Structures are given as structure tokens and as C-alpha cells.
Amino acid sequence: MITFENVSKQFTGSEGTFTAVKDVSFEVQKGDIYGVIGFSGAGKSTLIRTVNLLEEPSSGKVYVNGRDMMTLSADELRKERKKIGMVFQHFNLCESKTVFENVAIPLRLSKTSKKDIQPRVKELLQFVGLGDKSDHYPDQLSGGQKQRVGIARALATSPEILLCDEATSALDPDTTQSILDLLKRVNREFNITILIITHEMQVIRDICDYVTVMENGEMIESGSVFDLFSRPKAKTTRNFVNAVMQDQLPASVINMIHKEGKSNRLYRILFEGDEAGQPVLSQVSKQYHLDFNILHGQITELQDQPFGNLIVEFIGEENNIQQAVEHIGNRLTVSEVNINERD
Template identity: 45%
Template sequence: MIQLDKVTKQFNTANGTLTAVDNVSLSINDGEIYGIIGYSGAGKSTMIRLFNGLEKPTSGSIIVNGANITEIKGAKLRAARHKVSMVFQHFNLLWSRTVEENIAFTLEVAGVKKEQRQVKVAELIELVGLQGREKSYPSQLSGGQKQRVGIARALANEPEVLLCDEATSALDPETTDAILDLLVSINERLNITIILITHEMHVIRKICNRVAVMEEGKIVEEGDVLQVFESPKAAVTQKFVQQVIETSGQKESIKQMQEQFPDGKLIKLFFVGTATERPVITQLIRKFNVEVNIIDGNISPTKSGAYGTLIVQINGVDDDVEKAVNYLAAQGIKSEVISHD
């Protein structure tokens, strides 16, 4: 369990005091994948350095696996840090060392004997899927392979917490998905707690159990990922969610439909969990004297279940359209009227 209680981190600058983390309290459960998302300047990078004691909070307490890292020093702090490893955005590999030598470096520093290092390195290479690249140098690897080396190296000391600081930001979408799948596999196989710092909602949606949204150093929203997708409250959260669910060409499709059917009611429907599999539109047409035009739709799977949106235009006399909308609400499907010309 990781607990932050009223944590604030301030820096003295030439322009005065900068509050990077502002009175943050949160709890992260053992073995979960927890996401922290925010735009540049939100305080994410400072936050992640607080988890492993690289930064000390100005006030508040941080408990990591029973150790208050805001108070301990010396050998106790070093021991606590060994249980918290980090994966970096730009890999931070040693370019003069091979894959296996990069992974072994952490074990060398820890004083692990050579035979034990070799066994551990072989296990980690298998874990991250780098068999056959043991003797390769970083310059001979793709971005995804470099990040796999970084992940293997971070796992060498058998940490209890893995911090990922924008670990997929330098990767293309396909490679990003592969690395995210690897992190899920590691989480399940090792039961390790993973904390992801990112500005990409796709990353949160794909693998996180819960998410905290940061803005100007504060946590403005927190909760289960599916819950946050279903009902984003803060404006910045709504913006992040919209980036994932809004498809390209959606606005143009809406405009064309409005021009073709100017009297229709334009509605966005929200589906959660098993509701994404129900033939709601078919039922709507059968029960009511309305015409339904599907404009755009998208289903986003999360670790807690699927979340989908569907933009439709319902045409008919006002009374029938109203009954159709009420029927959707009775089925537990949230809706939002976009326009009514």
C-alpha cells in the first residue's frame, strides 16, 4: 500500500515560490496498476520523484510499503528505494554495454555474485521477450526493444513498486500497445504495483485499474477508470476522455447529418459494460415510430469493462422522439442531447 497524506512540494525560484504538488492525498493498493495523468506542468514528474524519495515533500507524509520515506534516512532510505524502481521515457541505457550487461548493471552495483547475476539476467530477458538480443548494443535495438531492456533492468532488484515515467511517450502506437501489454503481464506474473505517469488517456484506458487526474499540482479527479470514462467531472478530465472516444471526421459527419435532417434530435449515447453488447437501437426502432441514423460510434475497452459512445439522430414527431429518449433512459443508458434544430 502506498499512501500520500496532504503532500505538498514547493520550489524556490527567481520568480518566487512554485508549488509543483499541492496538498495531494491518495492511496494506491498493492498489486494494482495506477495511472496519474495530466498535461505538461501539472506536477506529474515531481509527483513520481516523491514516491521513491528522490524529492522530499515540503509538507505531508508518504508511506511506501510501511516505510515513511519522508522521515527515514541513510541505509533505511536506500533499502526502501531498492523496492521502488523506475522506467524512464528515454530509456537511460548504457550505450557501451550490451543488453545483458545493461540488465546486470543494477545487480553488479548491489554486489550480486556473477553466477547469480547470469541466472537472473536470463530470467529477465525471457520475461521481457528479448531472447536472441542478449549481445546487442542499444544502438542496434528498436525503441520498443530499448524500453524492454529498461523494464528488465528496473526489475532486476525484485522491486515491489515499478514507476513508469512517460514510459511509452517516445514510442509509436503499435509499439506502445506492445509495451503496455508487457506491463500488464509483469503485473500479473509478479504481482508488482505499477504507477504510470502519462499525458495519454489511451495508456490509462488500456491497462490501469484506477486513475488520478492532475492539474496545477492538484488531484482534480480520481476513481476507477471505467467510472471516470463514464462520468468525467473536471473539465480537464472531460478533455482527456474526449481525445479517446472522439473519432476523426466525427464533427463533419454531424454537420452533414444536420444538413440532411434539420428537424432531427442529435443525441450522444453512453454505454458501459455489458450494455455495449445490447441491440438497443434495433429495439428502439421496433418499439417507436422513429427513424434512427447512426452518425458515429466508438467502443473503448478498459480493465474494468467496455465503455462506448454512439452518436445518433432520431427523426419523428416530437412525442415519439421524446418517448424513444425516455426509453433509453429506462434501459440505464445515459444520453446527452447535442443539438435540436
Template identity: 55%
Template sequence: MIRFDQVTKTFEHEGGKLTAVDQVNLEIKKGEIFGVIGFSGAGKSTLIRLVNQLERPTSGRVLINDQDLSALSTRELRGIRRNIGMIFQHFNLLETKTVYHNVAFPLLLAGTPKNEVKEKVEEILDFVGLKDRAKHYPDQLSGGQKQRVGIARALATSPSILLCDEATSALDPETTKSILKLLRKVRDEYNITILMITHEMNVIKKICDRVAVMEDGSVIEQDTIFNLFSNPQHPTTQKFVQSVMNDEIPASILSEVESRHIYRVTFNEGTAGKPILSSVAKKFDVDVNVLYGQITELQHIPFGNLVVEFQGNQEEILKAVNDIQQAVRIQEVKVDAS
């Protein structure tokens, strides 16, 4: 559906060149919600603007349905852009226009007959839950309502692609949850492909099917949500995952003794409900002390993450670890108790 093929984007900057996107290869499939996450300056905003050609690549190709956007004429590109909706962090609404006219604006620009505009706008406002706000102005709305107007406006031209540029960053947690629920509804009911950029890993966790992590203009890791959360490879990805999994062991616990045998045990769909730790404690001469634990859901798959301490002699602990790793992933946690 959307493909980045060795895409690089550079800008002239203070007499030199700044590489905002560096040889990126990505493929976003039709009907999926694909997230791009990175810290400020990672290049994600430039990346998303390459999709609708608000920025042109310096090298490489951006393709939509196998069409190279750089090879299109101005007229052809306008047609492609009508098929791409975009929502923004700060809503970008017309403050002097009502909710109705904000949503109608792209249709009127396209020369849509007024009776069709009315029908379409009313349908979309009902879909986003703002049918009773049609005559209101933006300054009469909450932040969440403003973003719903932004989503409605983006859907007005019946796009097949929706770009979300930090769409929830200006919203509180509860409103963010409702907007993400709405975006999933957009994907499910309209079969729209959603590409969203964010610096919030919790947003990625809640809504995305797959994710790419960017740093210094490059994609450093990409995978399904489950694989990336359960086994992040790059240190930057590990930081993002840790920001929502919250699996750091409190220093007060680590300071209690000088030497400990601490392990991280990761459970997946088939093992999250099994008594693996209690079984190994019965099987070998070891005690198991759970220091931290949680079970969450990633893409409707149970995912368990425990930090445990094994107490006993070294030989028995090693036997227990070898037995556990036949069923689940287990890694020793190196700690400094000083």
C-alpha cells in the same frame, strides 16, 4: 501499498514559490497498474519522484506499506529504494556497456555475488525477450529493445514497485503496444505494483486499472478506467477521453438541417448487446438515425457509445428518451449548426 497523504511539493522559482504538487491524496493498491495523466506542467513527474524520494515533500506524507518515507533514516531509505524499480522515457542506458552489463549494474552495485548476477540477468533477459541480445550495445538496438533493457534493469533487484516515467512516449504505436503488453506481464507474473505517468490517454485505456487526472499540481479526478471513460466529470478529463474515443459529430452532418434532436447514448456491460434503439423505434412514433457509434472494451467490459438523432414530434421523442433512460444513460447533445 503507496499512499499520498495531503502531499505538497513547492520549489523556489525566480524569487518566488512554484507549487508542483498541491495537497494530493492518492492510494495505489498492491498489484494494480495505476496511471497518472496530465498535460505538460501538471505535476505528474514531480509526483512520481516523490515515491522514491528523489524529491522530498514540502508537506504531507508519502507512505509505502504504511511507512512514512520522510521519517526514515538514510540507510532505511536505501533499503526502500532497492524495492522500487524505475523506467524512463529516454531509456537512460549506459552506452558503453552491453545489454548484459546494463541489467547487471544495479546488482553489482548491491554487492550481489557474480554467479547470482549471471543467473538473474539471464532469467530477466529471457523474460523480456532479449536473451539473444545480451552482448549487444545500446546503439545496436531499436527503441523498443532499449526500453526492454530498461525494464529488465528495473526488475533486476526484484522490486515490488515499478515506476514508469513516460515509458512509451518515445516509441511508435506498435512498439508501445508491445511494451504495454510486457508491463502487464510484469504485473501478472511478478505481482509488481506499477505506477505510471503519461500524457497519452490511449496508454491509460490499454493497461491501467485506475487512473488519476492531474492539473496544476492537483488531482482533479480519479476513478476506475471504466467509470472515468464512461462518465468523465471534469472538462480536462473529458478532453483526454475524447482524444481516444473520437466521438465528435462531423460539422458536415450538423450543417444539413437547422434543428435536430441529438442524444448521446452510453451502453455498459449489461446493455451493449441489446436492441434498445430498435425497440424504442417500434414502441414510439419516432425514427432513430445513428450519427456516430462504436463499441470498445474497458477492463474487459463492453462499452458502447452512440450519438443518435431522434426524428418525430416533440412529445413522442420525449417519451422515447424517458423510456431509454430506464436502461441506459442518455444525454442531449447541444449543437450549433451555424
């Protein structure tokens, strides 16, 4: 659906050449909700704007539906852009136009007949939950309502792809969740592929199927959301995951462990899918005559399935502990925790 092939983008100014994106390659399949995450300056906004050539790559290729976007004529590019909707961080609404008129803008630009505009806009406003706001102006709306207008406008021409540029970063947490739920409906009901960029790992967790992590213009890690949350490799990815999962031991607990000399019996156990509901710790403690102490952890949901992340202290004979860890490792992901190695 969307393929980035060794994409780089440089900008030249009075202070020289700056590389915003460097040699990025990944693919977004049709029907995916794909996230790109990074801190400010990571290059993610520049990258997403190469999809519809709002930014033309300095090198590399961008393919949409198998077509090299950089080889298209001006007329062909206009036609392709109609298939790509865009949702912006700060809504980009025309303050002097009503909600209806804002949503109708792309339809009028594409020369849709007046008789077809009315029912299409009405349908979209009902879909985004603003059927009663048609005659309102943007300054009469909340931030979440403005973003719903932006989503309705992006859907007006029935696109195949929706690009979301920090679409929730200007919203409070509750409103963010409602917008993410709406985007999931867009993906599910219209089968629209969504590429979303964000600096919020919670957004990635709650909505995305796959994710690419960027830093200083480069792709540092990529894969399914489940894999990146359960087995992050890069330090930046681990920091993003920790911000959501809070899977590091608090300092007070570490101090207590040091005082009691228990640091060689700590293990991280990842519970995935159906296993999250199984009494694994209780079973092994009985079988191997151990006590256990859950020091930290939580259960959340990734891609509609449970995911648990626990840090556990085992208490008992060393040989029994090792057998219990091996037993758990046959069913779950388990690793020793070294509290002296902190990121």
C-alpha cells in the same frame, strides 16, 4: 500500497518559489495499475519522484506499504528503494555496457553474488523478449528494445512497485502497444503494483485500472478508468477522453443538424459491458414506432469490457421519443446532446 497525503512540492529559484505539486491525495492499492495523466507542467513527474524520495515533498506525507518514507533513516530508505523499480522515458541505459551488463547494474549495486546474477539476468531478458540480445549494446537496439532493457533492469531486484515515467512517449504507436502489453504481463505474472505517468490518454485506456488527472500541479479528477471515460467531469478530463474516443460531433454534422432543425432530438447513449452487444436501439424503435440515425460513435474496450459511445438522432412523435429515452435510461446511460454547448 502507495498513499499520497496532501503532498505539495515547491522549488525556489532566482525568480522566486514555484509550486510544482499542490495538496495531492490519493491511494494506489496493491496489484493496481494506476495512471497519472496531465499535460506538460502538470506536476506528474515531480509527484511520481516523491514515491522513492528522489524528490522530497515540501509538505504532506508519502506512505509505501504503510511506512512514512520521510521518516526513514538513510539505510532504511536504501532498503525501501530496492522494492521500487523505475522505468524512464529515455531509457537511461549505459551506452558503454552490453544489454546484459545494463540489466545487471542494480544486482551488482545490491551486492548480489556473481553466480546469482547470471541466471537472474538471463531469466529477465527471456521474459522481455531479448534473450538473443544479451551481448548487444544499446546503440544496436530499437527504441522499443531499449525500453524492454529498461524494464528488465527495473525488475532485477524483484520490486514490489514499478514506477513508469512517460515510459512510452518516445515510441511509435505499435511499439507503445507492445510495451503496454509487457507491463500488463509484469503486473499479472509478478503481482507488481504499477504507477505510470503519461500525457497520452490511450495509455490510460489500454493499461490502467484507476487514474488521477492533474493540471497546474493539482489533482482535478480521480477514479476508475471506466468511470472517467464514461462520465468525465472536468473540462481537461473531457478533452483527454475526446482525444481517444473522438466522441464529439464533426462540424459538418453539426451544420447539417442546424440546417434541418433536429438539434432537440439528439442523445448520447453509453453502452457498457454486455449491453454493448444488445440491439437496444432496434428494440425501442420498434416498440415506440421511431426511426433512429446514428450520427457518431464507436465501441472500444475499457478494463477488458466493451464500452460504446453513440450520438443518436430519434425521428418520430415527441411523446414516443421521450418514452423511448426513459426506456433506454433504465438499462443504459443516456443524456441529451446540446450541440450549442461546446467545450
